[in-house]
Amino acid sequence: xxxxxxxxxxxxxxxxxxxxxFLGNSQITCQPxxxxxxxxxxxxxxxxxxxxxxxxxxxxxxxAKISLQxxxxxxxxxxxxxxxxxxxxxxxxxxxxxxxxxEQLLTPTSFIQSTHNTVAGQIAxxxxxxxxxxxxxxxxxxxxxxxxxxxxxxxxxxxxxVLVGGLDEAIQPYYDLLVKAGHIKKQEDIITEIxxxxxxxxxxxxxxxxxxxxxxxxxxxxxxxxxxxxxAAIKGSDDLKNQLAIxxxxxxxxxxxxxxxxxxxxxxxxDDKILNENNKxxxxxxxxVYFKNLCGEFxxxxxFALWLASTIVEKQxxxxxxxxxxxKELKNILIINQYRNTEYSFMCxxxx
Amino acid sequence: MVFVTGIGTISAIGKNVSETLSSLLExxxxxxxxxxxxxxxxDNYVAGEVNYSLQELENLAGLKNSNYxxxxxxxxxxxxxxxxxxxxxxxxxxxxxxxxxxxVGGMSHSELLYKDFLEHNPHENFIDTHYTGAHATDxxxxxxxxxxxxxxxxxxxSAANAIMLGARLINNNILDRVIxxxxxxxxxxxxxxxxxxxxxxxxxxxxxxxxxxxLNLGEGAxxxxxxxxxxxxxxxxxxIAVLSGYGNANDAFHQTASxxxxxxxxxxxxxxLEVANFFSNKxxxxxxxxxxxxxxxxxxxxxxxxxxKKNIPPFSSTKSFTGHTLAAAASIEAVISILSIQNNTxxxxxxxxxxxxxxxxxxxTSLQKNTEINHVLSNSFGFGGNCSSLIFSRN
Numbered sequence: 001x002x003x004x005x006x007x008x009x010x011x012x013x014x015x016x017x018x019x020x021x022f023l024g025n026s027q028i029t030c031q032p033x034x035x036x037x038x039x040x041x042x043x044x045x046x047x048x049x050x051x052x053x054x055x056x057x058x059x060x061x062x063x064a065k066i067s068l069q070x071x072x073x074x075x076x077x078x079x080x081x082x083x084x085x086x087x088x089x090x091x092x093x094x095x096x097x098x099x100x101x102x103e104q105l106l107t108p109t110s111f112i113q114s115t116h117n118t119v120a121g122q123i124a125x126x127x128x129x130x131x132x133x134x135x136x137x138x139x140x141x142x143x144x145x146x147x148x149x150x151x152x153x154x155x156x157x158x159x160x161x162v163l164v165g166g167l168d169e170a171i172q173p174y175y176d177l178l179v180k181a182g183h184i185k186k187q188e189d190i191i192t193e194i195x196x197x198x199x200x201x202x203x204x205x206x207x208x209x210x211x212x213x214x215x216x217x218x219x220x221x222x223x224x225x226x227x228x229x230x231x232a233a234i235k236g237s238d239d240l241k242n243q244l245a246i247x248x249x250x251x252x253x254x255x256x257x258x259x260x261x262x263x264x265x266x267x268x269x270x271d272d273k274i275l276n277e278n279n280k281x282x283x284x285x286x287x288x289v290y291f292k293n294l295c296g297e298f299x300x301x302x303x304f305a306l307w308l309a310s311t312i313v314e315k316q317x318x319x320x321x322x323x324x325x326x327x328k329e330l331k332n333i334l335i336i337n338q339y340r341n342t343e344y345s346f347m348c349x350x351x352x
Numbered sequence: 353m354v355f356v357t358g359i360g361t362i363s364a365i366g367k368n369v370s371e372t373l374s375s376l377l378e379x380x381x382x383x384x385x386x387x388x389x390x391x392x393x394x395d396n397y398v399a400g401e402v403n404y405s406l407q408e409l410e411n412l413a414g415l416k417n418s419n420y421x422x423x424x425x426x427x428x429x430x431x432x433x434x435x436x437x438x439x440x441x442x443x444x445x446x447x448x449x450x451x452x453x454x455x456v457g458g459m460s461h462s463e464l465l466y467k468d469f470l471e472h473n474p475h476e477n478f479i480d481t482h483y484t485g486a487h488a489t490d491x492x493x494x495x496x497x498x499x500x501x502x503x504x505x506x507x508x509x510s511a512a513n514a515i516m517l518g519a520r521l522i523n524n525n526i527l528d529r530v531i532x533x534x535x536x537x538x539x540x541x542x543x544x545x546x547x548x549x550x551x552x553x554x555x556x557x558x559x560x561x562x563x564x565x566x567l568n569l570g571e572g573a574x575x576x577x578x579x580x581x582x583x584x585x586x587x588x589x590x591x592i593a594v595l596s597g598y599g600n601a602n603d604a605f606h607q608t609a610s611x612x613x614x615x616x617x618x619x620x621x622x623x624x625l626e627v628a629n630f631f632s633n634k635x636x637x638x639x640x641x642x643x644x645x646x647x648x649x650x651x652x653x654x655x656x657x658x659x660x661k662k663n664i665p666p667f668s669s670t671k672s673f674t675g676h677t678l679a680a681a682a683s684i685e686a687v688i689s690i691l692s693i694q695n696n697t698x699x700x701x702x703x704x705x706x707x708x709x710x711x712x713x714x715x716x717t718s719l720q721k722n723t724e725i726n727h728v729l730s731n732s733f734g735f736g737g738n739c740s741s742l743i744f745s746r747n
Binding site for chain 2: 042084085095096098100104106107108111112113114116117118120122124125130132133135137139141142148151152181182230231232233343
């Protein structure tokens with residue numbers, strides 16, 4: 001697999017719009033709900049269009065636009081998105097009106113915008129893209145599914161550009177549901193070092209990360225993706241270790257070739273158990289940067305990790321707020337993500 | 353080449369492939385009075401319900417206290433039949449994937465519990481099964497499929513994209529075998545959604561009729577087993593059909609409405625023909641998207657006209673049997689397309705009497721037996737401009 005990342009756009013809990021300072025002011029926020037730092041959307045989308053857009057549509061469209069600008073493209077050959085939750089704000093709005101009004105006096109707007117493919121469709125509409133258009137929703141593997149599709153698309157269609165994005169919104173009603181379901185970490189249990197957690201639960205995050213991918217390297221190329229793989233059900237520590245060995249072997253890499261590891265620890269003591277064992281046993285000599293204490297846990301947090309990895313590789317610099325004294329060459333970055341200790345994925349990002 | 357070696361389905365016209373075929377051969381619609389969906393509109397509308405309660409579906413699946421919602425059970429039942437028909441007992445022999453499609457996932461369950469959940473102390477944690485991809489996780493787990501699991505949600509074209517993705521994963525040598533399809537259960541959420549859009553017909557839908565008033569909603573699931581040439585040879589598999597073409601495009605016209613000339617539909621059909629690598633005149637039958645809405649049917653007719661020019665193949669919308677089953681529609685219609693090839697029969701478009709004024713196209717309105725059917729084009733279009741076409745061929 002050789003995929004070049006020729007443009008990126010990321011909206012997250014950190015200031016990821018300002019790429020020049022590159023997380024220079026990043027902070028670990030000890031809060032259970034990590035909302036996105038939103039740009040002034042008017043800089044990107046006409047105000048009359050913005051009014052009709054829900055939170056996730058705004059985040060998605062603007063992150064997509066930024067990635068296209070970076071890649072110096074106005075259109076693409078495919079738009080592929082992944083979202084675990086879909087358009088929850090509109091879904092919740094329509095569902096609550098059905099319940100409150102007993103199925104009467106409803107308006108269609110929120111229903112129309114509630115389908116998971118709304119953002120991919122809206123991007124197509126905005127840039128007038130009649131090409132391939134796909135939306136995946138597989139909880140913690142939603143973004144990776146999109147990425148695997150992009151890889152196949154680039155194989156099938158030489159000299160093409162694919163826009164791929166992972167996005168999820170953390171609106172209040174969803175957060176409330178997760179609190180009631182017991183998935184959110186209690187305020188008093190939140191600590192800055194996510195890997196040292198001794199308690200259950202995670203902090204909910206949100207964001208949209210988009211990438212313009214191609215099999216052609218050009219002057220805007222930032223990094224390359226060497227491999228991506230998903231696992232629907234990992235059966236323990238040994239299984240993860242075996243799968244990782246196979247994955248690295250396929251890429252002709254060994255553990256020693258990994259300059260930096262980004263593990264998807266969510267802060268939940270149970271869910272992180274296998275990852276922590278893995279980090280300790282296999283990567284004791286490898287530099288590690290955790291990312292979910294920056295962006296929060298959500299279905300497509302791995303898209304944020306890919307943005308982080310590709311920017312680190314491009315700049316050959318790890319933000320000081322994440323790691324002090326790093327002067328090594330950053331050749332290969334491995335992302336190992338997990339969602340609820342069931343769905344796992346590997347992504348390998350390399351310099352080029 | 354990608355081969356179909358197993359099929360399974362459940363919908364308003366039957367709980368398996370053989371019941372489905374009987375209903376089609378007898379021109380017996382499954383659309384009728386609403387019995388299971390608890391909506392205030394139930395006495396004023398008809399729908400294509402799967403005529404089993406949640407408990408009955410669980411019994412059919414041979415499960416007890418599974419806690420599965422309606423979408424998951426429909427998905428599981430159709431997958432079970434598809435695997436059995438393909439003679440697959442062990443999903444771990446080859447690199448095997450499960451690709452499902454759904455528009456609302458666990459909504460039929462969530463919408464009943466939402467208020468209570470927010471207002472009181474929850475007894476049941478429905479949010480974990482609400483996610484649209486959750487049914488795929490459960491069904492894949494049930495059958496021991498772990499190599500690749502995902503769900504597509506591109507509104508009413510979802511299952512066509514699941515089928516297409518499966519074929520591409522085989523063609524790209526990522527998987528050897530993949531179960532592809534979709535499932536959607538009727539729920540108040542979608543029922544009221546389509547109702548506010550004023551595109552529900554209160555009576556039987558009349559696809560491609562000049563006086564059509566809208567669609568009837570339905571529910572169900574269908575899955576195909578796709579296998580590579582290598583597996584088919586190694587296992588000496590009986591081939592049911594070949595998936596010879598697939599195309600995906602975006603109309604990029606409006607969030608919900610189709611463009612008047614069906615640009616996206618045209619592009620999807622064109623791409624499917626290119627992948628199949630044959631001319632449009634080889635298509636013997638089109639299983640149309642044909643929802644019965646004013647907008648879809650005239651847009652689709654225009655696109656078909658533009659592709660096929662003077663040689664319009666026979667076409668029909670079998671949504672007049674099943675109702676519009678949303679994300680499952682393309683997979684149910686894929687099964688019907690394959691049945692059409694197997695039986696050399698064109699199943700009719702029910703309730704269509706008056707030709708549309710803006711086109712010369714008119715569907716097949718009565719059962720056509722003994723018609724040689726070698727290649728079937730199946731269309732599916734959805735919100736967000738998503739348009740997909742598939743071509744199934746006789747092996």
